[in-house]
Amino acid sequence: MRGPVLLVAWLGPSVGAGAQQAGRGSSRDSARVAPMPAPRIPIACSGQRVDSIAIFTFVPTANLSDSQQNDAVRNVSRAVHDFSRAVHVTTRPAVVRRLLLLQRGDACTELRRTESERLLRSEPFIAEAQVRAFANDHGGVDLDVRTIDEASLVLGGRLEATAPPIEALELGSSNFAGSGMFAVASFQAGEGYRDGFGARLLDADLFGRQDLLAAEADRRPLGGAWDVEASHSFVTDLQRVAWVVRTGSSSDYVTFPTDSSIDRAVRLDRSYFDLGGIARLGRPGHLGLLGGSLSSDYERPSHTPVLVTDSGLAPDVDPTLYDRYTSHRMVRVNFLGGIRDIRFVPVLGMDALMATQDLPVGVELGAQLGRGLPALGSTESDLFTAGELYVGMGNNHQSFRLQAQSEGRKVEDTERWDGILTSGRAADFVHLAPGQTLMTSLEWSSGLQERIPFGLTLSDPLGGVRGFWSSETPGAARGVGRVESRWVLGQTPLAGELGIAVFTDVGRLWAGDVPFGVTTPLRRSAGFSLLGAFPARSARLWRIDVAIAENPEPRGDRVEFRLIGSDDTRLFFQEPSDVERARERTVPSSVFRWP
Numbered sequence: 001m002r003g004p005v006l007l008v009a010w011l012g013p014s015v016g017a018g019a020q021q022a023g024r025g026s027s028r029d030s031a032r033v034a035p036m037p038a039p040r041i042p043i044a045c046s047g048q049r050v051d052s053i054a055i056f057t058f059v060p061t062a063n064l065s066d067s068q069q070n071d072a073v074r075n076v077s078r079a080v081h082d083f084s085r086a087v088h089v090t091t092r093p094a095v096v097r098r099l100l101l102l103q104r105g106d107a108c109t110e111l112r113r114t115e116s117e118r119l120l121r122s123e124p125f126i127a128e129a130q131v132r133a134f135a136n137d138h139g140g141v142d143l144d145v146r147t148i149d150e151a152s153l154v155l156g157g158r159l160e161a162t163a164p165p166i167e168a169l170e171l172g173s174s175n176f177a178g179s180g181m182f183a184v185a186s187f188q189a190g191e192g193y194r195d196g197f198g199a200r201l202l203d204a205d206l207f208g209r210q211d212l213l214a215a216e217a218d219r220r221p222l223g224g225a226w227d228v229e230a231s232h233s234f235v236t237d238l239q240r241v242a243w244v245v246r247t248g249s250s251s252d253y254v255t256f257p258t259d260s261s262i263d264r265a266v267r268l269d270r271s272y273f274d275l276g277g278i279a280r281l282g283r284p285g286h287l288g289l290l291g292g293s294l295s296s297d298y299e300r301p302s303h304t305p306v307l308v309t310d311s312g313l314a315p316d317v318d319p320t321l322y323d324r325y326t327s328h329r330m331v332r333v334n335f336l337g338g339i340r341d342i343r344f345v346p347v348l349g350m351d352a353l354m355a356t357q358d359l360p361v362g363v364e365l366g367a368q369l370g371r372g373l374p375a376l377g378s379t380e381s382d383l384f385t386a387g388e389l390y391v392g393m394g395n396n397h398q399s400f401r402l403q404a405q406s407e408g409r410k411v412e413d414t415e416r417w418d419g420i421l422t423s424g425r426a427a428d429f430v431h432l433a434p435g436q437t438l439m440t441s442l443e444w445s446s447g448l449q450e451r452i453p454f455g456l457t458l459s460d461p462l463g464g465v466r467g468f469w470s471s472e473t474p475g476a477a478r479g480v481g482r483v484e485s486r487w488v489l490g491q492t493p494l495a496g497e498l499g500i501a502v503f504t505d506v507g508r509l510w511a512g513d514v515p516f517g518v519t520t521p522l523r524r525s526a527g528f529s530l531l532g533a534f535p536a537r538s539a540r541l542w543r544i545d546v547a548i549a550e551n552p553e554p555r556g557d558r559v560e561f562r563l564i565g566s567d568d569t570r571l572f573f574q575e576p577s578d579v580e581r582a583r584e585r586t587v588p589s590s591v592f593r594w595p
Contacts, residue, residue, distance in 0.1 A: 060535030225250035237284035243277035254453035295586035301325035446477035463576030467525030467547035476512020496534035
């Protein structure tokens with residue numbers, strides 16, 4: 001059921017033409033034309049009163065100058081501009097206003113102005129943002145806020161040479177009706193099982209207070225899940241408190257592939273809830289976090305494994321997975337803490353082609369320490385620990401970042417540690433020349449004494465080796481190194497920028513204690529990519545990867561074609577799916593949302 005994913009979004013035209021047209025005037029008597037006013041020069045905020053706020057929101061843009069356009073291109077660009085205005089609903093100014101950390105009557109400070117600009121850029125529906133202050137005649141300042149939208153249409157799917165050809169479809173908007181709301185529906189063909197349907201809704205501005213409401217429901221061909229979360233996450237050092245309320249359940253069939261035609265699987269049912277909050281101690285830029293939570297995780301793996309075949313589930317007669325996993329119900333009281341010494345440096349063209357990106361520089365550490373209490377319903381008394389570390393340094397020419405997270409627990413009766421799960425990424429970016437970037441990274445994941453069904457592969461879309469999408473080999477630990485050289489070719493006549501890249505991936509698995517685990521040789525691949533960013537200066541990077549496996553597995557394919565759209569500027573490390581599904585559901589990553 002694997003295959004390339006097709007993601008498409010509406011593209012927009014130049015905002016320059018629209019802005020110029022809106023500002024034009026005319027006069028029949030040239031002798032009476034007033035002189036052009038002197039341009040206003042932005043100033044730094046130093047405590048002046050904010051007297052007015054003007055907000056301008058624009059459709060996705062190509063942002064080409066007139067010198068870059070001939071008549072034919074200009075005519076086509078105008079047609080695309082008209083079409084984009086007809087199908088794209090621009091972000092409502094009221095949504096932008098609620099995201100600002102400055103309102104009328106406030107004292108304007110550079111910290112609040114730059115943080116407002118950064119928060120706007122961090123929104124997935126905004127490609128670029130500027131917040132500038134201008135002095136007025138009353139001793140105060142007027143704020144000029146300008147944003148350019150990302151393309152909002154979400155369209156994805158998977159096509160195969162079968163009947164019917166549509167294997168999966170996803171349709172929705174990342175900025176529904178200009179409200180900033182993410183709303184998507186999905187379909188997946190059953191291929192021997194029931195058809196799957198799903199829906200996701202995310203409103204990051206609930207009640208106009210930057211509170212998050214996220215809801216997800218998914219009926220899969222095998223299993224399903226639902227999740228509801230309301231939270232007020234830390235997104236800026238200027239906040240005082242953060243809180244989260246989350247609950248949900250899932251049913252999965254965790255597979256243990258042993259060859260290309262048969263998958264052994266164990267059904268895993270989980271339910272969970274989490275209620276907690278943290279508060280800021282200290283001043284912005286150098287602060288501590290302190291809080292607590294009450295959480296519950298109920299894990300119920302099946303005692304009888306099954307075979308996942310093309311025609312349905314069948315009994316598994318192999319004894320390896322029988323009664324291997326047991327149920328656990330943990331209700332814990334947790335201590336939450338952290339330290340943070342972070343500042344943001346605006347850079348161009350790091351994780352995206354040409355977008356402005358706010359690079360977190362400094363150190364951040366978050367930790368959770370929980371105690372399972374039988375008096376509240378736990379089946380065991382245990383000590384649970386989880387932590388996350390981020391280190392970043394750099395400037396507009398080079399950056400180094402490291403992020404790692406881990407968790408584990410110790411059962412009080414046996415003094416034995418289990419459920420030890422770690423993952424992380426270290427990456428270095430260097431601008432070798434204008435428009436050329438060299439990226440090197442090392443990524444790792446591992447699980448030890450996992451209490452629930454667990455296994456890693458080289459085929460994971462995020463954590464695996466490109467070119468090995470058909471790999472069926474499981475393991476307990478995975479290490480992958482990547483090198484990529486990227487060139488920006490320039491802007492397209494209609495929208496956005498284009499680029500190319502060449503890359504190589506190297507990785508391997510270690511068997512560990514995973515059922516049917518294998519320690520593999522070093523797997524290698526190389527390839528090239530066509531890169532695109534739409535609209536211009538978009539943080540979302542679209543790429544067509546062609547990866548060739550140098551030493552494929554005996555039953556594996558040699559060439560992989562992949563079409564992907566992602567935004568890596570807002571989240572440095574996105575955990576691979578085969579690791580994320582094994583984590584405790586109530587680790588408060590949604591509260592510690594930086595960087």
